[in-house]
Amino acid sequence: MGRRRAVSWQHRARYAFDRTLARSTGALLGWLAACCLAIVVPVSTLLVWTDPRAPRSLTERLVAVWRTSAETLRLGGVTGAPLRMLLSVFLGLIALLCVSTLVGVITTGLGDRLEELRRGRSRVLEKGHAVVLGWSDQVFTVVGEMVISQVGRVRGAVAVLADRDSAVMASDLNAALGVTRGVRVVCRTGAPIDPAALALLTPAAAHCVLVLPGDDDADDAEVVRVLLALRALLGAGAGPPVVAAVRDERFLTAARLAAGPRGFVLDVESTAARLLVQAARHPGLVRALRDLLDLTGAEFHVVHAPDALGLTFAEISSRYEEACAVGYLAADGRALLTPASGARCGPGDRLIVVARDDRPPVAKREGTAVDPTVMADRPDRQRSFSKTLLLGWNRRAPLVMESLSRTAQPGSHLHVVSGADDGPVTAGAVGPTDDERVAVTYHVGEPTRPDTLRALDLFGYDSVIALAPDAGPHRARPDDQLLLTLLNLRAVEEETGRALPVVAELTDHRSLALAPLGPEGDAVVRGELTSLVMTRIAQNTGMAAVFEELFAARGGALALRPASHYVLPGRVASFATVVASALTRGECVIGYRAHDARTPRREADVRLAPGKAERRVWSSSDEILVVTPPDADARCPGAASDERPARPARPDMLPEARQGREDRPARGPAPE
Template identity: 60%
Template structure:
């Protein structure tokens, strides 16, 4: 019986659905029947429950009619049937007119809201920041731009990309520190289309950032966007433009398209350089992030006419919580890590690393220097190194070249990658390169533990993990890197020893998932470039400083053992470390202590702060520029780097120090 009732119910529902699907008139008919089925019984109940209702049946029926008609807005005229029928007709016509008007208004408002949600309205702003394109770098850039303003008002950031504007806004507002600190305006359209580009008002913007896409012909698209921006704002005028390309071979074209007010960064070369530096100097990656984000200490330019006539050594010891690192001359020339006797003129600006762009009043801290605590130790000579490279992508050749240029004779680079990794024939042969670095290709899948067990992992000085540039449809970009890190971490636990590992990751959200050992670190692809873009947008006058530190010299920043500056086990102030570094032609700007927080680098400590320096402590220093005439191999100077449209030369990047 229950099955029969269920079948009858399903059949009735099926018939009802078929009836509704026939036409609009049928739907209106069912709507009228349903309304009458509810309104008439309820009206009848109200009339019969009313003590003041008429006593006669005809009077009560008339009252029911009036209540139902008023509820349905059909009029309440009584009398002859024809008169009541005309009243119903007028009510239906009035209802149709009102419904049509409401529908027109609702449709218009819905279309307008949909248009706004599609992001096709004009942005009427001035002095705002425009971000063109979409990649993982956009989250870092927007977060840093919001943090850069601090309490000085909410910046307006307009983002144009070929994505849904509502989705973009939701993803960007999820970045920590953005909600409430920045006003986001997202628009949908191709940044290479001048009509879509005009929506975000680039002509009235303070600066424009152009991001390379995560995949496809990203660099060609960047060039098209720069040309569209140039066509819209003119070749000479317009806002500052900061852009990035992935492949250094596209730098000349991008620099020409950016024009005189443009600066072009290169993502792949910067990432490769950072991976090599992190492999050689563990902890340097976090120091670079701290220097380039807006959360702590960073580079600033300070007018210091009151210090004119003083030598650099005197100036370096007169700032308690900031570290002087050079001069920006009045003619635009930059002098980083100048000789201790270099004199500051009244027209020069001071380059400092500080927590605030308004350093405290200078006071002499030379009294905190203890000459008896300064070490006479000289840096130990670097020998040949053994590096293991797990995986291969388009940054692999750049890493191999950077390692070769800084290697000592007898160094080895072993590459473990699949046969379809794209290694060059010469690299597969494993022949020594100029006698300095022998590159050996070992076919195998680095994600498989048995492949790693066949290697002498702890015989290498450092291990670099690379993920593929493209992945299959069922994979995420960092899946293979995570599997490799898991296998390495398992080997660490089995052996009870720490492996010096640095891994390249694609997505910044993967960083929290990476299984890292005590000596492991990660480099998020494109993050350093994004931080540089945010710094150049907020501090355009610092462009020559960043160009010198992160491009022209590449390895200008280094972590050196504290024993090279102060005696291990001896208590001394940081002013003593600064003075010792100045004696060696370097600028000390912080230190890294394994205890109690091994991942932290302390930037700009007080000159008066005293601590017992151990042999495990390392000092973060800015090194002097090497002698260009000492470069023996012209091929060592062929990697592209940061380029500004104002420059006409192709100053190549040098390798970081070994």
């Protein structure tokens, strides 16, 4: 054994001190008194001995030292017999104990009050504010959009209620949103399923109420309970519009019944799947969707336009300089998109437009001049099948497959590659979807492995959809596997010098900045676009029918077309000419994107609702953003992805679908 090292006296003293403190509170008080005396008495002695007016005798100086020390320690300064001095010390200690107890009581009471205030239990006394119930990854998008909607209001406010610490919620929102431009973001702690907690936000006086879905399917039952709690607090059919969302369609009917006639409930998974398919069909469409759905810049609006009464849709499209008309919202609440050119605006109809604000557009007496000589001829009718590669598997994969099958041409092919534990069937299985329009091939393989991807003919597919696996006990961050897949795809692009049309579905918005996307790649954050749909409906309930028609009934009515389909390349033409050319094929133009070879398509800006008089030289690489009619494939070549099969749409997105679409009138003039 080696020699034991000698222990220094400092370590021994520290150890003895620690053992003494650990004994009891009395020992701690004793050490505190000893330390105080060790400091106060020497300093008091120094003060007395350095005082020129101090007594000369030693006894009097010691008495002066005692008085100075006693006054410092608040023990009294009585002198004389030892008994009197002890009684003075005793009374001083009693006084010190009483004062300390009083300070402790006051401090505890103030601390409890401040903690109660910090938890956010005071009632929100606002009017016309936005109420957000629940907490999930969608809260940052929803609250951010609600803040924008409250800008300009007197005492604009957004109130958030969740079963979390209000200080933590406020800190997270402030970090994510930054400056809120005068709009107060108020956080309150409480269970949204409790009517008493809901009353803290004064929802009856709110402009709108949004109920966020949880991160798991199991939270959908709580969404139903929150809607029932609102019903119990406000009454059936009373209060502001309520917009909610669920992840599992099994809860959709119950949620709509609980929401009542003023409620709107979205199916998050189905809506996300449709938007994902649209993004895969049209590379670069994600940016346009975000711009159309958020509350900045131009977006969809439902407006009253008295001067449009009796005008045909063609006349309306040309006379509104700063707005792009896309259809009518009938008096009975039904949306009619891309109506016939001769369809007239009838009494009670409202215009559906893409514009920068929701004010009624100002019509010109005569529309902007159109130059028919630069219009392109209508392309020949052509239909082609598509090939799609689906990498990965999660609970939304079947919905993606269904949406693909509804919008694909007969003879199309879908190849699914997923792990053995994630995929639906064994490798090599081939079969059609429910409507026998798309043949599906399954292959067992890990998309995160380079050899799996290199064994595929990646450039033989029209689009590649990459999905993150569902979260689980062994997958704290599902996006990690998806990021690995995107890295491997990016490596293939760099090796071959070719771009892959990849669209990835991420679960965490923080992963968006990390995604290694190529020039033709794009990424969608799960729930982000659905959150934007919720906020738009909350601002204008008439938008519910519009979005149901755009994203549910047709399976996707937005498309990016080459500008050469509408105007001759290399020629100068006004935007009004592009609008008029598209209108001859039943399409409504709402914007365009100029091509820039140095900018990836996903980052290129889409100009929404530019002025009709704007003139520019259009190139064949420019793209036009249009709202398409149901028979778009008969009008545009190579657009097999836009076909709308004649089959009933699933009523799982918006409440208008509850009314049934079988009695909807054929496209034509709006009722007068």
